Amino acid sequence: MKMSKFFEDPSANRVDIQTPGPTAEGAWIPRIGETFPDLWADSTHGELELHRWASGHYTVFFVHPSAYTPTSEIDVIDMARHQTEFDIRGCRVLGMTQSDPLTERMWIEEISAKHEVEVNFPIISDEDERIAQALGMNQHSAHSDVPICKTFIISPDLRISSIMEFPVVVPRSAMELVRIVDALQAARR
Template identity: 25%
Template sequence: MGINLGDEFPNFKAETSQGDIQFHDWIGDSWTILFSHPADYTPVCTTELGAVIKLVPEFKKRNVKLIALSCDSVEDHLGWSKDIQSYQKCDGDFPYPIIADKERKLAVQLGMLDPVEKDKAGLPLTCRAYFIIGPDKKLKLSALYPATTGRNFDEILRVIDSLQLTATKKVATPANWQQGGECMVIPSVTPEEAAKLFPKHRVQDVPSGKSYLRFTPQP
């Protein structure tokens, strides 16, 4: 099973380290990142969730809520969160909830199970998945990583910037784009529209003679 881009994300009920939630109600009018990890009290996962703590202010600036998930219990989440905060050298309440998917219902529903990584009972663990969900409750982006490869959450911030920009402007972001960088006019915009919408845009010549490489300052 799984979910495709543009699909409405399941409105599941879940037990979390910060209490029970109904997912769509919890999202509200925010963007959301739901990210899974293989297991609590493991090394790479500790660095990942610690990295997210450090970036919480940046996600808040972008109206993004964060929620983690694994097949561990709420009790394990609460105990492990203290280790994460100690590793990250931060105090106070843990800044985002962690879902306890002990029965693996969400892991199966969202296609997050890792066939290689298993617990002591031989049950599959969740991979390093992440899903970006818009305020309209639809899936905007997803990715799956194996247990051995930690994610780059600065890249996920970059992706959020692109998604939020391109949701309201008729541009796309090129390879390695960063916030404030040059964008590209999308193909559906006619030359006449481009002249009005993006008066400073430029067209790069290519051997085919086709005028599809249209660059513009970030609107």
């Protein structure tokens, strides 16, 4: 599979993503069974290269259009409160918003203080929406121009095991994601 780098200088915008090139149908879109694209971005835990960070672990990657929205806050709180469940399964958790890194860090500090939870997983910044566009988060059609929330479960060999899409007003369930990870892990045994 030929890989093409969308953005040649990751240090310029501190965001880069490497996806498979275009397909016969047009632009690449993520599909179950395909290798999840590698990406480099700033996170609330510093710079992160996804393949290096996630390799060898199941990873739940949940994505929001923005920090400081009710749904994104509910999701972060729920994921943080169930972090132990993911840890028991050797599963990593990664979030992403299209907010800048400083806003994300302040937001996480406020969530931690307000709700008395520790957010121990990184949240990456996709301020210029490069990653969101590559992952098909911005749905543009004659009927709507609405961002969506996506969740990917990535296998230890970096393949997409599950893809879920939600309207921005619908929170995810961390326990449902744990259930899916359990099923995926059981199927690999």
